[in-house]
Amino acid sequence: MSRSTTALTCTLTLSIILHAPLALAKTPVATGSGGAVATISEKASQSALAILNKGGNAVDAAVAAAATLGVTDPFSCGIGGGGFMVIYLAKDKRVITIDHRETAPSSFTPAVFLEAGKEIDFEKAVASGAAVGVPGTVRGWHEALERYGTMNFKQVLAPAIDVANKGFTVSETFSHLTRENERKFQQFGSTSALYLRNGKAVTAGTLLRNPDMAKAYREIAAKGQRAFYEGPMARAIVDAVNQPPVANGASVRPGKMTLADLTNYEARIRQPVVSTYRGYELYGMPLPSSGGVTVAEALNILEGYDLKSMPRANAEHLYLEASRLAFADRNAYLADPEYVDAPVAGLLSKEFAAERRKQIDLKRAAADVSAGDPYLYQQDQSIPLRPQPRPMQRENAHTTHFTVSDKDGNVVSYTFTIESWGGSGIVVPGYGFLLNNEMTDFDFSGPRPNVPEAGKRPRSSMAPTIALKNGKPAFTIGSPGGSTIITTVLQTIVNHVDFGMPMDAAINAPRLSERNGATTSVEPGFAGSAQAQALAGFGHKWEEPAEEIGAANAIVFNPDGTVTAVSEGKRHGVGTALVQKRAH
Numbered sequence: 001m002s003r004s005t006t007a008l009t010c011t012l013t014l015s016i017i018l019h020a021p022l023a024l025a026k027t028p029v030a031t032g033s034g035g036a037v038a039t040i041s042e043k044a045s046q047s048a049l050a051i052l053n054k055g056g057n058a059v060d061a062a063v064a065a066a067a068t069l070g071v072t073d074p075f076s077c078g079i080g081g082g083g084f085m086v087i088y089l090a091k092d093k094r095v096i097t098i099d100h101r102e103t104a105p106s107s108f109t110p111a112v113f114l115e116a117g118k119e120i121d122f123e124k125a126v127a128s129g130a131a132v133g134v135p136g137t138v139r140g141w142h143e144a145l146e147r148y149g150t151m152n153f154k155q156v157l158a159p160a161i162d163v164a165n166k167g168f169t170v171s172e173t174f175s176h177l178t179r180e181n182e183r184k185f186q187q188f189g190s191t192s193a194l195y196l197r198n199g200k201a202v203t204a205g206t207l208l209r210n211p212d213m214a215k216a217y218r219e220i221a222a223k224g225q226r227a228f229y230e231g232p233m234a235r236a237i238v239d240a241v242n243q244p245p246v247a248n249g250a251s252v253r254p255g256k257m258t259l260a261d262l263t264n265y266e267a268r269i270r271q272p273v274v275s276t277y278r279g280y281e282l283y284g285m286p287l288p289s290s291g292g293v294t295v296a297e298a299l300n301i302l303e304g305y306d307l308k309s310m311p312r313a314n315a316e317h318l319y320l321e322a323s324r325l326a327f328a329d330r331n332a333y334l335a336d337p338e339y340v341d342a343p344v345a346g347l348l349s350k351e352f353a354a355e356r357r358k359q360i361d362l363k364r365a366a367a368d369v370s371a372g373d374p375y376l377y378q379q380d381q382s383i384p385l386r387p388q389p390r391p392m393q394r395e396n397a398h399t400t401h402f403t404v405s406d407k408d409g410n411v412v413s414y415t416f417t418i419e420s421w422g423g424s425g426i427v428v429p430g431y432g433f434l435l436n437n438e439m440t441d442f443d444f445s446g447p448r449p450n451v452p453e454a455g456k457r458p459r460s461s462m463a464p465t466i467a468l469k470n471g472k473p474a475f476t477i478g479s480p481g482g483s484t485i486i487t488t489v490l491q492t493i494v495n496h497v498d499f500g501m502p503m504d505a506a507i508n509a510p511r512l513s514e515r516n517g518a519t520t521s522v523e524p525g526f527a528g529s530a531q532a533q534a535l536a537g538f539g540h541k542w543e544e545p546a547e548e549i550g551a552a553n554a555i556v557f558n559p560d561g562t563v564t565a566v567s568e569g570k571r572h573g574v575g576t577a578l579v580q581k582r583a584h
């Protein structure tokens with residue numbers, strides 16, 4: 001029997017689809033006291049709240065929410081991927097981060113995405129075993145719980161196991177994303193069996209169960225992270241990467257991952273990127289995510305302008321130009337710090353920002369700009385890296401971001417992903433989770449800092465952020481959306497801090513994403529608006545993607561001691577914000 005037929009046979013029983021009523025209205029904003037949570041999934045927010053109500057802390061609740069998102073939002077995140085968690089520890093008054101980014105298998109070389117010296121087709125690279133990095137999520141959750149949590153895997157995975165077993169109602173957004181992925185999913189028997197019916201996407205209103213994922217979670221609950229990185233589940237992952245469970249005669253590039261790649265995987269506890277902006281102290285994600293450094297550089301540039309007293313269009317023009325400059329530097333210099341000596345100190349210096357600010361024309365949008373010289377602004381002159389500009393490589397977006405706080409003041413801001421919607425498209429047979437395609441976040445050709453190498457982590461854009469004011473948490477923010485993550489976080493901070501918008505308005509405002517291109521990405525319908533016309537006067541040009549940009553979640557710690565959890569009020573089918581004790 002061929003491998004594809006075997007995979008199909010053992011996964012055909014994966015899910016039972018029944019019709020169920022559609023969910024009631026969701027609550028994207030909630031104010032009250034005690035712990036708070038904002039996620040894009042109602043069930044995930046409920047899981048976090050259940051753990052908080054059982055006495056768990058923000059870290060426990062974050063793992064519970066993440067595991068549930070892996071069930072209800074499996075195309076954007078899950079144990080087949082990786083992520084970045086930023087944690088504020090109230091007792092110690094400090095912020096730490098957990099990098100559990102996927103790593104390149106030991107077989108990787110800079111030529112892995114080249115054929116006869118040419119970059120291979122991007123979509124072909126995505127739907128392949130070769131795109132799969134060694135997953136870091138379970139190891140990240142383990143470190144979070146062991147070091148900073150109060151509960152164990154068994155306790156925090158229980159709500160997600162329940163959702164996977166009982167099922168959840170497929171939303172219009174979920175069904176739409178499955179439709180978008182039909183062609184990718186059709187190539188894999190295990191994936192078609194779980195998410196397609198006769199080759200077509202599951203429809204909204206159906207109840208979708210995933211007993212295989214419940215089994216994977218139960219094994220982790222019983223044996224800890226080793227259940228994932230050693231033994232039968234590790235073997236199943238390696239098999240799915242090296243001999244993808246193809247269907248319909250699909251031709252898919254295999255990967256080369258070993259069991260040792262899995263057993264050797266480590267998460268990293270890293271110091272956050274710390275920057276200041278108008279009286280706030282911002283804590284963001286360091287390399288291998290470019291998120292923290294790029295947001296900080298753009299804000300340092302913007303700090304030189306009195307945005308709040310300017311006409312809105314002038315201030316937004318400056319936001320776009322600061323983002324453009326910061327992206328030029330990001331693209332030239334940033335990559336995995338264990339492989340590349342990136343000039344982070346220079347990029348973060350206020351003096352460097354002042355130099356970059358001189359490039360901005362107050363009245364006119366620049367075309368694409370070149371990278372600055374951050375080495376002039378730092379002590380460390382070792383191994384200067386030649387800037388390696390390249391246009392933005394094609395990338396797909398998605399991912400999920402959420403945030404949790406507890407009654408003791410601990411705070412988590414967490415972004416995790418399997419890279420593209422639906423990752424590589426490969427569901428691990430028998431375990432019900434999709435494998436990432438994170439390796440396509442590498443630049444396919446070099447010489448560039450972010451080329452593929454064995455054991456390296458591809459540069460990310462994830463930017464989970466926690467802001468403090470006067471030494472206390474003030475707000476959290478983060479979003480999915482590939483490299484637009486950086487602009488969504490940046491724009492939301494500007495909306496909230498400079499324009500004084502309440503966080504829900506700051507999140508719901510139209511998003512503009514300038515990443516040093518000829519055009520600025522905007523959301524459908526924006527181009528004809530008065531805001532767009534005012535900005536076009538500065539020479540900005542728009543590119544409207546078919547999709548909305550990002551799906552942010554935030555918590556605001558109000559001066560009166562209450563907390564406000566805020567999710568999307570319009571995008572991604574509306575998110576769910578919950579607090580332990582609601583204010584009336």
Ligand code: GLU
Binds near residue numbers: 396400419420483485
């Ligand atoms: N792979 C992307 C990154 O790490 C995130 C995926 C997305 O949000 O689209 O930056």
